[in-house]
Structure formats: C-alpha cells, structure tokens
Amino acid sequence: MSAKTEAGQAVLAAKARLGLSWSAIADALDRPLVWTTAALLGQHPVPADVASAAGSLLELSTSEVAALVAQPFRGALETAVPVDPTIYRFYEVIQVYGPTIKELIHEQFGDGIMSAINFRMNVERVEDPAGDRVVVTLDGKFLPYQW
Numbered sequence: 001m002s003a004k005t006e007a008g009q010a011v012l013a014a015k016a017r018l019g020l021s022w023s024a025i026a027d028a029l030d031r032p033l034v035w036t037t038a039a040l041l042g043q044h045p046v047p048a049d050v051a052s053a054a055g056s057l058l059e060l061s062t063s064e065v066a067a068l069v070a071q072p073f074r075g076a077l078e079t080a081v082p083v084d085p086t087i088y089r090f091y092e093v094i095q096v097y098g099p100t101i102k103e104l105i106h107e108q109f110g111d112g113i114m115s116a117i118n119f120r121m122n123v124e125r126v127e128d129p130a131g132d133r134v135v136v137t138l139d140g141k142f143l144p145y146q147w
Contacts, residue, residue, distance in 0.1 A: 004042035007060070007067035011040045014058035028057050034121045045071050105142070114140035 015025065026036035029050055039046045040054060046068040055065035082088045094101075105114060118141035126133040 002042075002073065003063070003067035004070060004072050007064040008040065008042040010060055010064045011054075011058055014060065018058065020058075025054070025057065029053055032120075034123065040068065041076065042067075042072055043074055043076060045069060109142045110144055112142055112144035114138070115143050116140060118143075 014020075015022070022037045023033055025040070026033040029036055031039075031050060035044065038044055039050075046054065048069050051065050051068040054060065054068060055062075060068075077087070082091050105112070120137075120139040122135075122137040122139075124135045124137075126135050
C-alpha cells in the first residue's frame with residue numbers, strides 16, 4: 001500500500017472519528033468539495049499549506065501530511081471492472097452511454113476529447129417527489145486532436 005493510500009485511509013478514519021463531513025473539511029480548507037475529497041483520498045497533490053491545515057484539522061501524523069503533498073499515482077480502482085455498487089453504476093453508464101457521449105462531443109465540438117485534467121465536477125442532491133435524484137455534473141475543457 002502506498003503512502004498516499006495509507007494517508008487517505010488515515011483521513012477517512014479521522015473524518016469518522018471526528019464526526020466531520022467532506023463539506024465541513026472542504027470549508028475548513030477553503031477548497032472545492034470534490035477537489036478536497038479526491039485530494040485527501042490520494043488522487044491529487046495537495047499544496048503544502050493546505051496539507052498542513054488538513055493535518056491539523058484531522059490530527060494526521062507528519063508522514064501522513066507529507067504523503068498528501070506527494071505527487072499521486074492516479075487511479076484508485078483495484079480492478080478493471082469496479083465491484084463497489086456505487087462506482088460500478090458509473091462504469092455501467094459509460095458502457096451504455098459512452099458511445100453516445102463520444103458521438104455528441106464529436107458532433108458538437110469536432111475531433112477531440114473532454115479533458116480530465118482541466119476539469120470540474122459537482123455532485124448534488126435534488127429533491128424529487130418520486131425519490132431524490134443524484135445529479136453529477138462533469139465539466140471538462142474540450143481538447144481538439146492536433147495532427
């Protein structure tokens with residue numbers, strides 16, 4: 001297990017022990033919710049000052065804070081096909097709608113891709129009489145292929 005993975009596990013344990021929500025942690029660090037969650041789970045390098053603040057808030061060790069700052073090896077899934085039901089649903093969405101998303105991107109923008117680097121994401125709960133809805137917004141810059 002990498003130091004970043006271990007630091008992410010320490011963050012989850014501290015979050016539970018201290019009764020904090022991801023939103024409260026993001027607010028305390030003055031960072032976006034999705035970025036904060038991904039970064040503290042090991043998917044982004046955390047600026048030293050933010051890592052220090054997170055360490056203080058979450059009572060992390062100096063080695064765990066140092067791991068937060070380190071450059072990550074991105075990609076957190078242990079298997080090619082995720083087995084966690086929540087994550088698997090996104091895999092299923094891409095299997096069913098991936099070709100449609102690709103076609104619509106090419107039709108509307110041309111030959112290129114949506115960036116996952118110049119990228120924003122939002123997750124929100126929307127009340128609905130038939131049952132609350134999960135709204136996930138993926139917002140990536142269009143990057144044209146250059147030949």
